[in-house]
Amino acid sequence: MSTAQAEAAGFVVPGRSRGIIDVFRFRYLLRLLVRKGILTRYHGSVLGWTWSYVKPAAQFLVFYFVFGIFLDLNRGIPAFPIYLFSGIIVINLFTEAFSNATKSIVDNAPLVKKIYLPRELFPAAAVIVAFVHFLPQLAILTVVCVFVGWIPTLVGIAGILTGALIIIVLATGLGLLFGAVNVSFRDAQNFVELILLFATWTSPVLYSWTMVRDVVEPWVLELYMLNPITSAVELFHEGFWAPLVDVSDRPPMLWLNAMLGLGLSLVLLFVGQLVFRRLEGRFAQDL
Amino acid sequence: MRKISSTQGDARIIVDGIGKTFVLRHTHSFKEAFIAVLRRKKISTVFKALDGVDFAVREGESVALLGFNGSGKSTLLKLISGVLKPDSGRVLTRGRVAGLIEVGAGFHPDLSGRENVFLNAAILGMSKREITERFDAIVEFSEIGEFIDTEVKHYSSGMFVRLAFSVAIHTELDILLVDEVLAVGDAPFREKCKAKIAELSSQGKTMLVVSHDIDMVTALCERGILLRHGNVVFDGEIDKAVSALRAQDV
Numbered sequence: 001m002s003t004a005q006a007e008a009a010g011f012v013v014p015g016r017s018r019g020i021i022d023v024f025r026f027r028y029l030l031r032l033l034v035r036k037g038i039l040t041r042y043h044g045s046v047l048g049w050t051w052s053y054v055k056p057a058a059q060f061l062v063f064y065f066v067f068g069i070f071l072d073l074n075r076g077i078p079a080f081p082i083y084l085f086s087g088i089i090v091i092n093l094f095t096e097a098f099s100n101a102t103k104s105i106v107d108n109a110p111l112v113k114k115i116y117l118p119r120e121l122f123p124a125a126a127v128i129v130a131f132v133h134f135l136p137q138l139a140i141l142t143v144v145c146v147f148v149g150w151i152p153t154l155v156g157i158a159g160i161l162t163g164a165l166i167i168i169v170l171a172t173g174l175g176l177l178f179g180a181v182n183v184s185f186r187d188a189q190n191f192v193e194l195i196l197l198f199a200t201w202t203s204p205v206l207y208s209w210t211m212v213r214d215v216v217e218p219w220v221l222e223l224y225m226l227n228p229i230t231s232a233v234e235l236f237h238e239g240f241w242a243p244l245v246d247v248s249d250r251p252p253m254l255w256l257n258a259m260l261g262l263g264l265s266l267v268l269l270f271v272g273q274l275v276f277r278r279l280e281g282r283f284a285q286d287l
Numbered sequence: 288m289r290k291i292s293s294t295q296g297d298a299r300i301i302v303d304g305i306g307k308t309f310v311l312r313h314t315h316s317f318k319e320a321f322i323a324v325l326r327r328k329k330i331s332t333v334f335k336a337l338d339g340v341d342f343a344v345r346e347g348e349s350v351a352l353l354g355f356n357g358s359g360k361s362t363l364l365k366l367i368s369g370v371l372k373p374d375s376g377r378v379l380t381r382g383r384v385a386g387l388i389e390v391g392a393g394f395h396p397d398l399s400g401r402e403n404v405f406l407n408a409a410i411l412g413m414s415k416r417e418i419t420e421r422f423d424a425i426v427e428f429s430e431i432g433e434f435i436d437t438e439v440k441h442y443s444s445g446m447f448v449r450l451a452f453s454v455a456i457h458t459e460l461d462i463l464l465v466d467e468v469l470a471v472g473d474a475p476f477r478e479k480c481k482a483k484i485a486e487l488s489s490q491g492k493t494m495l496v497v498s499h500d501i502d503m504v505t506a507l508c509e510r511g512i513l514l515r516h517g518n519v520v521f522d523g524e525i526d527k528a529v530s531a532l533r534a535q536d537v
């Protein structure tokens with residue numbers, strides 16, 4: 001009997017997954033995996049999740065004093081602390097999600113080798129844990145903004161949500177890609193660290209996009225603005241920082257670039273999933 | 288592809304001409320791979336772990352997989368559970384497969400026994416409702432008692448295995464794949480596990496058991512499949528399979 005006939009008779013081919021779609025079928029397990037990630041993250045530390053507040057606060061202070069005060073990079077950027085922090089948390093989300101997803105398969109080696117599960121669950125859980133970790137930072141930023149008189153606009157909120165979505169999609173796509181390669185070549189996770197190093201500098205986090213505009217060719221600027229991370233950072237600026245200040249120099253075509261960035265992230269998600277499925281068959285034996 | 292006779296409609300597991308080769312890579316980084324290519328060194332060797340294995344297991348049958356170390360038993364179970372993919376041939380299963388390839392694979396030492404039961408049961412394919420329903424039975428079988436809310440890293444190794452085994456044995460299943468997991472716990476607990484497996488077998492569950500414990504497999508299984516270097520060399524009554532295994536010694 002052919003495989004199709006056998007399937008009609010109730011047989012299945014074990015270990016055949018439907019890719020990232022399966023993550024939704026295994027919602028309950030995904031929830032437990034996320035819970036595990038959250039519960040064990042600060043296990044054995046006294047301060048626990050307080051670290052999620054302390055670390056970004058320290059990071060913020062360093063950047064603020066070094067770049068804002070000593071190097072005086074805040075020239076022409078009013079409310080620089082808020083400008084800075086709203087960009088930093090975007091980069092933090094990306095860093096956390098992307099590097100956790102990249103390591104997720106190797107970190108779950110005992111499971112991957114012994115029990116069949118849709119393997120996309122691991123990077124997906126890693127990205128969700130990173131997102132949960134991002135929420136306290138978002139909360140701090142919101143509180144600070146409200147404190148200095150922030151009145152959220154509808155467009156601004158839409159910008160924040162779109163920015164977060166771009167980062168999540170991008171990190172998931174890249175995480176699938178590099179997570180799969182990482183099984184056979186651990187170089188992947190070091191390479192990812194390198195990419196993340198660049199991520200902070202190739203988007204307007206520590207400086208303003210106008211500083212880039214003033215020194216580079218127009219086509220380089222185009223490229224710079226097409227970077228999905230640049231779009232996400234600018235969308236966060238749009239949501240949190242722009243309503244507080246009076247600036248005329250906002251990036252042109254912010255939303256068009258954001259949509260292009262989202263599209264590019266979706267393409268990368270598709271490519272990541274494709275590569276992941278290609279390599280997935282070998283995970284259990286190569287780990 | 289092999290014709291499957293009409294009697295195999297009631298099969299639970301069909302293993303159809305399965306071959307599995309492992310590529311043993313000798314390089315583990317881009318750099319090593321690159322240097323090996325430059326020096327024209329082999330970056331990999333191939334090893335045939337299973338070669339044209341063919342059999343079917345009917346509903347309600349208990350089958351023992353026998354063979355020496357490295358004969359391919361665990362590889363075969365992993366192919367049936369879907370962890371590994373065959374290079375040639377195909378595997379078909381009907382019904383829910385529970386693989387006890389290694390108990391406790393999904394346990395996290397920093398979580399309590401309770402958290403681990405839920406996590407592990409979900410990993411083995413149970414829904415939230417099923418787990419909640421069976422939670423008490425799982426804890427009772429494991430005899431863990433009040434330690435259930437203690438972190439698993441503070442368990443003795445026997446306690447750990449008891450809980451893990453208890454979760455696995457309580458999953459909803461039609462096909463049970465058991466790989467060496469019975470060599471765990473103390474003697475009374477081992478007896479309890481054997482009794483539980485015998486009970487599942489009498490309920491008409493299909494079973495494929497790998498074990499070096501000859502007494503146990505003769506007690507639990509009626510049929511034995513003997514593997515040698517990735518080939519089936521005997522498939523039939525368990526007593527004859529055991530004699531065939533013993534005959535290999537000499």
Ligand SMILES: Nc1ncnc2c1ncn2[C@@H]1O[C@H](COP(=O)(O)OP(=O)(O)OP(=O)(O)O)[C@@H](O)[C@H]1O
Binds near residue numbers: 358
């Ligand atoms: N992931 C892998 N990569 C390379 N070789 C492997 C891999 N898994 C198994 N092998 C090889 O395949 C052969 C069969 O292994 P397997 O684990 O199936 O043996 P087994 O019959 O279960 O032995 P045992 O009785 O010791 O458990 C062994 O020679 C082993 O080295």
Ligand SMILES: [Mg+2]
Binds near residue numbers: 360361362466
């Ligand atoms: Mg084995």
